[in-house]
Each structure stands twice: as C-alpha cells, then as structure tokens.
Amino acid sequence: MKSLAFLLSVTASLASATAIALGSDASSVFVPEGASISLPRALTSNSHHKQKDNWGNAVEQDRKKVTIRASKHDRDDISDDFLWALKKANHGGLVYLETGKKYVIGKKLDLTFLKDVYVKIDGELKFTNDIEYWQDNNFYYPFQKSITFWVWGGKDIKIYGSGVINGNGQAWWDGFSGAEILDPNNKYYRPILFLTDNATNVEVNGLHLKDSPCWTNFFVRTNNVVFDNVYISAVSTNASSLPKNTDGFDSLNVDGLTVLNTRVNVGDDCFSPKPNTTNILVRNLWCNGTHGVSMGSIGQYPGVMDFISNALLENITLVNGENGARLKAWAGPNVGYGYMRNITYKDIRVENTDNPIVLDQCYFNINASTCAAYPSRVNITDVKFLNVRGSSSGKEGRVVADLTCSPGATCSGIHLENINITSPKGEPQIVCDNIQGDVGVDCIPASEADF
Template sequence: MEFTIFHYLRVLFVFFALSSYSFVVRGDKSSLLIVDVRSFGARANDHRDHTKAFVAAWDKACKSSSSSVDLIIPRGEFHVGPIKFSGPCTNVSNLTVRVKGHLKASTDLSKYRSGGGWIEFGWINGLTLTGGGTLDGQGPLAWPFNNCTTDSHCKLLPTSLKFVGMNRTIVRRISSVNSKFFHIALVQCRDFKGTRLNITAPSDSPNTDGIHIERSSNVYFSRSHIATGDDCVSIGQGNSQITITSIICGPGHGISVGSLGRYPNEKDVKGLVVRDCKMSGTTNGIRIKTWADSPGLSSATNMTFQNIIMNNVTNPIIIDQSYCPFSSCSSNVPSKVKLSEIYFKNIRGTSSSKVAVQLHCSEGMPCKKVYLENVHLYLASSYSSGGGSGKQESSNGGSEAVSSSCRYVRAKYIGSQSPPPCH
C-alpha cells in the first residue's frame, strides 16, 4: 500500500512538472528553481513575438526566493525583442540562463532606442549565460539604414547582446550571427568571463564589432572565433585589467584599443593583455586608434600584445593617433590621448601591405616606452605559410620587402626584427 501511494505521488509530481515547465528541485542545503519560458506561453517555431513570455519568465526567475535559478529557453526558433532582463535579483545568488534555441530579433527598427540593445542584461550579480543557442540579429535587413560612416550624429542600431552594470558574469557556448550593430557589448561590468563564443557576420557588414568593452574591469575573453565586418574585439575608454586570449579573428578589422579621445571626460585605459591570438585576412592586426583634437586629456598605458600570428593582414601592427572613420576629416589638432608602456612581443606572420609596422603617434603627446620584441613579419606575396604555425619559407630572404613607419615615437627594439626598426 505504501509503495502504491509513493508511486502515485511520484507520477503526479512528474505530470505537474512537465505541464508547467517550472518546478523546484530541493537539495540538502538549498533549492534550485527551474523556470521554462514555455510556462508563460512561448512556443517554438510558431513565428509569434514571444517577448512578453520571456519577460514574465524572467520576472519569476529574478524575484524567486530560491538561491539558485535556471531559466530555460528550449530548442526551436523564438522571435523576441527588444528585451531587458534587469536586476537586482535580491535573493538569487546564482542565476543561469540556458539558451538552447535560436532567437531571432525583431526587424522593426522603430522598436529599438538608439544605442540600446536587443537582448540586454543589467544590474545582476552572479549570472551565467550558456546553452549552445544562437542569437540571430537579422542584420541584413537593418544594415542599409546604417549611415554612421557619413553622419557623426547618426542613430545607432541595436547591439545584439548588451551587459550593463553586471558583476560576476559568465558567458559561454553562445553564438551570435548577423548583429545589426555590435554583437556583444559590456558597459560598467566587473569580473566578466566569456569563453567558447562563435560570432559571425559578413566582412562588409557595417559596425558589427564582435566584442566591445567599455568602463569595465577584470574582464577575460578566451577560446572564441570571431568573423565579422568590424573590430573582432574593441577596447573602449575606462577599462582596466582586460585579458583577451586564444581568439581566432577574421575576417574583420582585428583587435583594437579605441577609438579613444572622441568624447569629453573619457577615462583612462590600463592593464590590457592580448595573447595567443590569430588574425587571418583582417584589415588590421593589433591596432591602437585615437582621435585627433581630443576634447580632453586621457591615457592608455600598460598594454601587452604577445604571441600573435598574422596571416595576410593589411596592417599587422598599427598605432593611429589621427583616427577618423568618416568620409571627410579636417582637424589638424593633435590627439590628447597619451600612449605609454606598450609591448609588442613575438608577433609573427605575413602582411599584405609593404608597411607592416606603423607607429604614428601624436605630435602633441608623443608615445613613450613602446617596445617591440622579436617581431617577424614578411610580405605575404613573397612567403608561403608554414601550416599555420607562423613559420614562413622564401627563396629571397624577403625581410626587405616590408618596412616600418614611425612618427613622434622612439621605440625600443629587443631581439630580431622584421621589418627593420625605424631610423
């Protein structure tokens, strides 16, 4: 009789759990609340807008009394957005959002605010975003409306995945395709780790930066593949202790610091490490870019770029302190961004242009303490790749085929150099 009652209660529990997609799993010390968007009316592959269902599921997850919550977005296609997942989630110390499905962004641009996000997480402690799912920004329908290359006051299209004011965040095993603007952006985040990300958009897609970081600290991105139409990674103003490692970049514009010095009251950049990355077919490799005629003083210091492989990169190493992406730029006033303590170590591979190293600093604030150690770059047309290892073979020596160009900087050279140092 006891077995029969136990069996009945177990079947009843499973029935209610599966019918509501929301239930609590109790452990010895705490409980895990599982919330599924299907509990709130979301249905995969039905082409309806599921924004309200996602918001309701988030509301239940964030306001839970459980210390640990899993929010499930199952397999299948869901149309959503724009959508904000906002905290604080007072009682929840570990909140995991498992995106297993394919999310598609709304193509109605009137729904988005300028500079906003499609999917935005804000003011949350202890978030994990994972699941192997895909965020599809449906960018091809929006890119024709991007006029930012000709209009400095343009309306910004939405970033696909935006994080604002976050602490202790983990993002892993997420794909982003065809963002309308940036794929991923961090603003005022601390202790952020992103890994095993796959980011793709066509090489001619405008302003589709893979990862943009601004006013954040203790950020770590690794083991990701980024192929897009703008910077694979861009490090904006106000950042400290940023590590970028094991990134495969290309096509795209490389890994960039900046642009810096465009706006008043920008904060300094300090403590950047970029290591063990590979650039293939990009317009730039490692780039530091600052605007001329900066409205205020700022600096970027203590930056290390190490163990980087360049494969047919147009500008493998470039400092540009007269940066301007617009069709016409007239300012002759030097940049007020001070660059110092910059280390380029073990940079090797091929350049598609004859100027492989370009260090063009500000006349008003020349670069200080710039070091190049064991830089081996050769003209791509003269060399054949050594199986992706960074080793090249040539019958003509080839080192004279590439050159360096320097302005307002006296770099220090360590070890062997190709191209030859600036005189």
C-alpha cells in the same frame, strides 16, 4: 539514511490570458501557458558537499528550472514569457530554452534586476527585424549613439548552452547600407545584440551570437565579465549590404574583461575595449575579416579623459583583415585626451592583414593636415608586441608595422620583440615616428618608408 531526490514538475495548459497556481497558495507561483517550473533535487543529509559555482552559488542541477513555450513563427513574440521566467528563476534558479525550439523577442526588455540566475540556451533566441518598432522602442546610450534591444544587469549572471542568440541583422544592414555610425547626421540607429549595465560577475559560455545589427557585445559599468568558447558571426546574404560596425566586443567603464577560446567573423573590430576599461585578458582568440584586436578608440569627447590599462592579449590569430594589433585614439578639433598603459600583445599570428601592427592616432577618418593641426592627446606608454609572425597583404607596401605617435602626446616604453612578418611587396619595414627610446628592433621614419 539518505533521502531520495524527487523532481516536482508542473506544466500549465490553460490559455495565455489565464494561469494556474503551483502549490496550495494560489498567489505563490503562477505559470503561463506552456511553461513549467521544476524544483531541484532534494537536499541530502550531506548537503554541505554540494558543488558551488565560481561565485559560491548553486550549480545547474541544484537549481529550480523554469521553461516557457516556444514561438510558433517569427512573429510570435514570447517576450512577456521570457521576462516572467527570469523573474521566477531569479535568486537561485535556471531558465531553460530547449534544443530545436525558437524563441522570438519582439519587445524591449529591462533585465537589470537579476541576482544569481542561470539562463541556459540550447535553442534559438531571435529578435524581430521590425525596424520601425525598434527605432522607437529601445534603450539608448549617448556613447556613439548606441541602442539595444535589452539591458542585462545585476550580479552573478550566467548565460550558456549550445544555442544561438540571433540579432536578425540582414534587414538592418540593408537599410543602413552606405551610412556610417559615427556620422553626426546619422539617425538610423541599430541595436546592439547583448548589453550589460551595472552588472557584476557575468559569464557567457558556449553560445553562437549571430548577425547583430550593430555591435555584438557592449559592456557598460560592468565588473568581471567572462566570455568562453563563444562564436560570433555577422554574415550578409546581400553582397551590396555588408555588415558594418558589428564589433565582437566593446566596453565602457569596465573593470575585468576576459575573452577565452572564442572565434569572431565580423566586418569590424574583433575586440575593441572603449574608454575606462582595465584588467583585460584575451587568450585563444581567432578573428577573420575584422578590423583587428584594438585598444580603443578613446579620446573622442571634448574635455573628457579616457584610459585603457592593464591588458594581456595572447595566442591570437587574425586573418584577412584590415588590422592586426591596433591602438587607436581620436584627433581633430573638439576631442578629448587620456592614456593607454601596460598593454601586451603576445604570440600573435597574422595572415593577409593590411596593417599587422599599427598605432593610429589620427582616428576617426582625420586627414593628415587636420591631424597635424589638432593632434591626439592620448599618451601611449608601456606597450609590448612580442612574438608577432605571419604576413601582411601588401596593401601598405613593405610596411608591416606603423608606430607613428602623435606630436601632441607621449609615446614611451614601446617594445617590439621577435617580429617576423613578411610582405609580398619586398623586404618588410617597421615605421617609428615620435617614439621615445629604443623600441627593440630596427625601424625607420615614415618619410623613408615604402608604403
């Protein structure tokens, strides 16, 4: 006979400095003020029919659920409670942040110990904007001087729900106004909203990632990360301090990066995998006001070889942006080298976009004479642009695609097909320079183009 399923819930009511024990063993489980632990439904005799997630682990209803108190105001830091909850939910549990409640994080958090954990966010998880604290207390990554509030790592991590992770970025944008993250003299570091390191199997679903001070997502030494049905935005309330460097997605040393059914409204790259990223899938992505769906930049650091390979980017809409489909590699003295290989852009729609298709091998802000003297050494091979349609803004004149390969690199196997992009400046032009072989469409050298 099937046994009945019972839900055991214990809620603490003592002061935050004390705790109560759940069960007869006082050392087994301690619950801080306002928190609770609910056990999963009881096992039935047919337990072998229970559902499993994509990684073979228990689904939500079969996990113990850990909740914590909400913040009373924007300075009421629940960082310690959140860390406690993750430790209690680790190895098969669920942390739940409730609808209509705010949870404020005011301390840096090392979350690299995770194994088989769900975090369901239906409320708002919000970081403080205490710039002085975060400048002194963060996790630092040398790559482009990156810092973050927290680091997620481990295996089988699912973060999902209908809620918000809020970077509280306005104060950071105001303070950073006019500066540049890649300026070698810059010491005003801004935190990344979500960062993984040494993680395998990370899934983020349904959330709104809002107002990151800097990049929104950065995946480091991570395998198999999937974002689905996510909204990313960075919108300033101060017209003189617009969001800057608020990329939607960045990566470093990643194998397996998937973005599905996602909308991005930020002031920088919509999607921009960085060095040593492979096996990329982007499908059903919408980008507004961005710097494009980019490969790179790579080749930045002296003597270092970078690569990006095996990417399929399809059914993407880019509106009101600087770039559409873009490949970018560093040039100049004291830079690195590498390659981009097997990249396919398919079914791309651009509207009011300055550079609908562009190969930029004079990155970053390198003038023509310096780029010619110290050309990029990043090879570009087997890249396809298929079924690209829409309109340019006319900022680059009649040019709607600019494929100018560095004289210091090899660009071969570049193929364009069904390119139907209009320009308000007249008959559209496609530029090809230093490209080996037939690209599949009529193109002209830059010297003949009507920029």
